[in-house]
Amino acid sequence: MIFEQFAAGGCQSYLVGCEKHCVAVLIDPEISLVDRYTAAAARDGLRILYLIDTHTHADHFSATQQLAKRLSVPIVMYRSSPAPFVNLRLDDGEMLAVGDLRFKVMHTPGHTKDSMCLLVEDRVFSGDTLLIGGTGRTDLPSGDPDELYDSLFNRLLLLDPATKVYPAHDYQGRSHTTIGAELTSNPRLQRRKREEFVTMMRNLELNMPTHLTEALRTNMSGGKSVAQMLTEASEAVPFMSLEELKAQCELPANNLIILDVRERDAYQQGHIPGARLLPRGQLELRVNEDLPDPTQRILVYCELGRISTLATATLRQMGFDRATALDGGMKSWREAGYPVQSGIE
Template sequence: MIFHQIGNGGCQSYLLGCPDKCTAILIDPSLAQLDRYRGLLAREGLTLRYVVDTHTHADHFSAARQLKEDFGVPAVMHRESMAPYADLRLDDGDMLIVGDIRLQALHTPGHTSDSLCLLAGDRVFTGDTLHVGGTGRTDLPTGDPDALYDSLFNRLLTLDAEIHVYPGHDYSGRQSSTIGREMAENPRLQKRERQAFIEMMDRLNLSAPQHMTEALRTNMGGGKTVDQLLAEASARVPFMSLSELRARLGERRNDFVILDVRERASYDTAHIPGARNLPRGQLELRVNHDLPDPTLRIVTVCEYGKVSTLAAATLRELGFRRATALDGGMKAWRELDYPVEEGHGSAWVGELSPEI
């Protein structure tokens, strides 16, 4: 078997490949490691057969949907998963075949209702059901400590003690363990009475994972991450440097507009001399009135350079083919001690029309 464990912070994903049939499966892929997966598949000469999420992740962004689209393979999850992009939904006991590799699905709810583990010969991929030295938490959406007790003590821990455990996260510095070692050494597994285990899980009082709301929104609902939206917008627009814009300030060209897309209060505090203000939230509603000439060269500006990129991409979609975004934002402009104006003065673009 070709085997790669790919770490991304505390998150772990796995590539399993059959060298004879040149096919592979990816388990719990992270969006941050897309290029690495592509490189590994190419280097090993493998064709991707399946991409699997062991559960709906709340702490990182799954790459399953992107890999599905890139490679034309099924995205696999448990049948209770809410992810709309999952094509192949497994029941307990179902098996995936990847060349000579057999992976059996074990439904192990508790961390989430759709949690599953994958048993492949001498190893089991436990997702967030069992960690090295810990277990998945049960205080996030669809978590259930009573169900986790059953999944652990009445399912996973009944496997052969020599089975290797490969978790979806590594918080201990140990990338793998065995069922027997976890039974003997994992602190949470020492609470072997159901009620004692449930009370322990209920008292963990853990902080919410970073990016939890965005991760659940994208992994559960099939939406895009903010970084994805920004990357797509960046690919559709050119940029102008801070120094280039500074040099153009004195040109007074009629076809050149600096468009500040921040809210009015931020614009009034300090803005680039001559800039007009049209907040990003009103752009589509006011663009016909405030920017009637589609041939204008427009440079969008915001505080950090992200909202302005989205605004420039929107303007291009609306037909302003010369729209560009400032590479940076007002924060960087001020740090360079470039000139600014205060108030709205004659540069202010009118308020939202009452007819809209």
């Protein structure tokens, strides 16, 4: 077996392959590591056959969709997953054949309705059902402490105590544990009576994941996260430095259109001298009136540089091929001590 574990901010993902047949699966991939996954597979001469999410993640952004488009391979989840983009839905007890490896599905609801664990050889990929020193929480959408109790005590924990456990998350830098070690030392598993366990899970009072709404939205619907949209936009536009813009502004004959895409009150409080106001929310509706010549050179800026990057990408999509984003924003311009003009246009 070829095995590699990846960590990103507490998220754990796994490339597991058959050395003989040079094929592999990728389990619980996280979107910031897309290039690392493909590089690792290429390094080991592996062809990824399946992209697997053990459940609908609420605390990180899955990379399955992006990788599926890049690699033309199916996305795999448990049959009850709400995600419309899943290509292969598995049921309890079924297996994925990956060369000589066999990944057996154990349906383990509780953290989510669609949670599953994958058992292969001497190890189990437990998703968020069983963590190192903990368990998956049950207070997020489709969570159920009674179901988690059954999944743990009547299924997963009945495996051989020597079975290695590789979870989807660990925030303390640990790589894995075993069924036996968790039975002995995991504090949540010491509540072995159903009533005690369920009561404990219902009273944990945990903080909500930082990106809960956005993660669920993107992982369930196939939509894009804000970070993904910003990354794609920044890859599609050129940038101009603060210093270059200042030099351009000082030229006696300057045909550069400087476009401020903030709201009117921010513009009035202080803007780059000579800048025009066109709020991002009105861009598509006013662009033909305010920017009649698509061949002109346009420099777009906002307060921090993110909205202007999106706006520049939009302008380029609309045919303004000389639109450029400021590398930074009005905040950086002010901090650099460059001239600021206040008032209306």
